[in-house]
Amino acid sequence: MPTNLPPQAQALWVKAQEAKTKQEKLELLEQFLSAIPDHKGTEKLRHQIRHQIAVLKEELEEERMRRKGKGVSYLVEKEGAAQIALIGVPDSGKTLVFNTLTGLNHPSTSVNFETQRPTPGMMVYLDLMFQIVDTPSIFEGQNRFTSLATTTARNADVIALVIDSTQAIEAQVALLTSVLERNHVFLRPLKAQVKIIKRATGGVNVMATGNPKCTNKEVAELLRQYGITNALVVINGPADLDDVEAAVLQGSLVKPSVVVLTKSDSLSSQNAIQKLEKLLPYSPVLNFSTNEFKQKFGETVFSLAQIIRIYTKPLNEKSRSARPLILKKGSTVMDVVKSVHSKLLETFEYARVWGSSVKFGGAKVGLDHELADGDVIEIHAR
Ligand SMILES: Nc1nc2c(ncn2[C@@H]2O[C@H](COP(=O)(O)OP(=O)(O)OP(=O)(O)O)[C@@H](O)[C@H]2O)c(=O)[nH]1
Numbered sequence: 336m337p338t339n340l341p342p343q344a345q346a347l348w349v350k351a352q353e354a355k356t357k358q359e360k361l362e363l364l365e366q367f368l369s370a371i372p373d374h375k376g377t378e379k380l381r382h383q384i385r386h387q388i389a390v391l392k393e394e395l396e397e398e399r400m401r402r403k404g405k406g407v408s409y410l411v412e413k414e415g416a417a418q419i420a421l422i423g424v425p426d427s428g429k430t431l432v433f434n435t436l437t438g439l440n441h442p443s444t445s446v447n448f449e450t451q452r453p454t455p456g457m458m459v460y461l462d463l464m465f466q467i468v469d470t471p472s473i474f475e476g477q478n479r480f481t482s483l484a485t486t487t488a489r490n491a492d493v494i495a496l497v498i499d500s501t502q503a504i505e506a507q508v509a510l511l512t513s514v515l516e517r518n519h520v521f522l523r524p525l526k527a528q529v530k531i532i533k534r535a536t537g538g539v540n541v542m543a544t545g546n547p548k549c550t551n552k553e554v555a556e557l558l559r560q561y562g563i564t565n566a567l568v569v570i571n572g573p574a575d576l577d578d579v580e581a582a583v584l585q586g587s588l589v590k591p592s593v594v595v596l597t598k599s600d601s602l603s604s605q606n607a608i609q610k611l612e613k614l615l616p617y618s619p620v621l622n623f624s625t626n627e628f629k630q631k632f633g634e635t636v637f638s639l640a641q642i643i644r645i646y647t648k649p650l651n652e653k654s655r656s657a658r659p660l661i662l663k664k665g666s667t668v669m670d671v672v673k674s675v676h677s678k679l680l681e682t683f684e685y686a687r688v689w690g691s692s693v694k695f696g697g698a699k700v701g702l703d704h705e706l707a708d709g710d711v712i713e714i715h716a717r
């Protein structure tokens with residue numbers, strides 16, 4: 336059963352989403368929180384809103400400090416082909432892994448809580464760069480370090496769980512996944528996925544596959560209660576109205592992840608790896624203590640980030656660009672044309688492509704041709 340919020344609470348939530356400033360949003364969320372009825376069905380929602388309030392307060396405090404010229408921003412702006420957050424419990428070896436990948440030399444000793452804020456560095460892989468973000472340790476209870484780490488993870492393209500083989504493995508996995516899930520980040524496909532894409536017009540349309548447990552009419556009605564009158568709702572799997580409401584209120588994310596097993600120089604690592612593969616069936620496990628670690632990490636992250644490299648070749652030139660464009664897997668010629676110049680779409684005639692997406696080098700293709708990693712493209716326009 337959905338949380339059945341009173342109309343007054345729903346109205347406050349809608350207003351909070353439309354707030355122009357963080358301060359305004361904070362005040363509205365506080366009002367929303369006190370308008371949520373206090374019963375078992377709303378427990379998760381109240382917890383989540385309390386967390387949102389805590390994060391907003393933290394961000395406002397940080398902005399105040401920054402204005403005074405103190406402190407720096409904690410949100411690491413994305414650079415490179417993908418951003419990877421390293422998270423783990425105290426002393427699990429995050430900073431040592433970070434140093435190995437980036438070639439930097441940040442303090443990594445047995446002192447607990449050494450890393451105090453998210454810190455970025457770049458890693459070279461093939462002809463592209465990944466941004467690696469080291470984070471403060473995650474530990475039990477609401478605390479500033481854990482919230483800095485989870486905020487970083489929520490923003491990243493790929494999450495790397497750094498697991499210490501000398502500490503209890505189940506407990507580390509349980510803590511990290513529960514903290515992430517509390518922040519609506521999931522490392523596994525959800526049994527039912529609901530995606531809400533807001534639009535300017537067209538009413539509420541529902542596209543459902545896999546026997547949803549609610550009708551289109553109920554979904555449209557629920558969204559209307561939250562002030563959403565135009566949206567495409569994509570439902571996969573046996574979602575009920577609760578799942579739809581969670582998607583409206585929380586924006587759940589499913590993130591690709593990889594496990595890095597540290598401090599496992601010995602042969603006993605096989606045992607730990609098997610355990611981890613069982614606990615986290617969607618995360619490949621890499622052993623930090625092997626010589627191929629860095630190469631393997633690059634390969635794994637490249638594949639998890641679902642990206643492709645496309646090289647452009649100017650007309651009448653023999654060689655392609657040295658640096659690739661980074662695009663999402665499944666991108667087409669149209670995506671390249673748009674990323675080169677927005678006006679180019681109007682004069683586009685055809686493209687020639689060399690690489691694995693075509694049968695022969697220099698094949699002529701149109702805008703909807705799907706490209707593959709490593710393709711070279713030459714654009715012909717009028
Ligand atoms: N032998 C060995 N030691 C490791 C390994 N990984 C980490 N260590 C050691 O474990 C200690 C802690 O490593 P850090 O990299 O500081 O761990 P952290 O997770 O960044 O810890 P905090 O930032 O303090 O939360 C250091 O003394 C490292 O040298 C490993 O794979 N093998």
Ligand SMILES: [Mg+2]
Nearest residue numbers: 429430449450
């Ligand atoms: Mg550290």
